[in-house]
Amino acid sequence: MKFLTIIVPIVLFLSAVSHPQVNRTIGDFEKEVSVAGLGGPRPFVGTFEFETFPKPLTPTRVYFTFEVNDKMYSKPDDVWVIRLNYHPKGVRMLSDTVYYWPGPHELGNQYNGYFEFVPLCSGKWDFTFCQDGAGWLVALKIAYTLDQDGNVIDIGKEPHVRGYNIVSTFFNEDSIYFTQRGIGPRELFKYNFVVKPLFRIGDTSTITYYLTALEDAPDGVDIKVNADNMQIISLPERISKSVFTGDTLILNIKVVPRSIRDEHLIIVNLKNLEKDTRDNKHS
Numbered sequence: 612m613k614f615l616t617i618i619v620p621i622v623l624f625l626s627a628v629s630h631p632q633v634n635r636t637i638g639d640f641e642k643e644v645s646v647a648g649l650g651g652p653r654p655f656v657g658t659f660e661f662e663t664f665p666k667p668l669t670p671t672r673v674y675f676t677f678e679v680n681d682k683m684y685s686k687p688d689d690v691w692v693i694r695l696n697y698h699p700k701g702v703r704m705l706s707d708t709v710y711y712w713p714g715p716h717e718l719g720n721q722y723n724g725y726f727e728f729v730p731l732c733s734g735k736w737d738f739t740f741c742q743d744g745a746g747w748l749v750a751l752k753i754a755y756t757l758d759q760d761g762n763v764i765d766i767g768k769e770p771h772v773r774g775y776n777i778v779s780t781f782f783n784e785d786s787i788y789f790t791q792r793g794i795g796p797r798e799l800f801k802y803n804f805v806v807k808p809l810f811r812i813g814d815t816s817t818i819t820y821y822l823t824a825l826e827d828a829p830d831g832v833d834i835k836v837n838a839d840n841m842q843i844i845s846l847p848e849r850i851s852k853s854v855f856t857g858d859t860l861i862l863n864i865k866v867v868p869r870s871i872r873d874e875h876l877i878i879v880n881l882k883n884l885e886k887d888t889r890d891n892k893h894s
Contacts, residue, residue, distance in 0.1 A: 652681035667781035701736035
């Protein structure tokens with residue numbers, strides 16, 4: 612039986628403020644990288660400009676200008692494919708993450724673009740721009756850090772950006788959105804879920820799970836729900852119809868947090884009736 616624990620952090624945050632020594636512009640990347648004898652020239656260097664300082668749950672746009680640094684990665688008229696990699700736990704991406712830079716790529720030629728994201732959590736979160744075929748060591752990597760109140764601590768090239776140990780999920784006045792951090796080998800579904808409105812003692816909240824099946828369950832899925840310090844108002848019914856890989860299910864559970872000074876949990880057990888495997892979600 613496979614268990615997962617998702618902690619719903621309840622934190623307050625303030626509007627992000629600009630710290631005097633934090634610069635919204637990032638540049639001056641090394642033209643060559645060498646780590647333990649590996650690396651080499653970067654295919655491109657560049658500069659990044661944050662339009663505004665990152666704020667919790669607020670769209671943040673970053674403009675960039677890339678400049679050809681070395682022609683060894685290019686043929687005369689090929690198209691460079693540059694991919695933006697990021698951690699979905701920390702940010703929700705609002706823009707494209709694949710960029711196509713047409714040739715020719717003469718030294719000094721430039722490519723302009725932007726990406727846009729929404730900060731979801733405190734902590735240090737990075738973005739990596741890597742050209743297909745060039746390797747990770749020569750990629751451009753930037754990062755920013757927010758504290759648990761949503762204030763900017765640092766922005767810059769990833770290796771030099773200060774971290775922050777407390778990772779809290781930011782939420783607005785209406786709802787909390789959570790994403791799955793990883794998928795284990797015995798899990799039946801991948802998922803995310805929304806809590807609306809925020810948990811308050813004595814008030815009813817709805818937890819909506821969005822699940823995508825990772826295997827077939829032709830005889831349906833059994834659902835069992837347990838709660839600690841929560842009153843369950845309504846439960847989803849057992850899924851009696853066949854479920855196949857890729858199908859999307861939506862489950863709703865209504866709960867009321869009790870006036871108890873302790874951890875509050877909702878534990879959802881999902882069992883494939885054909886196989887003895889379970890997927891457990893703890894809220």
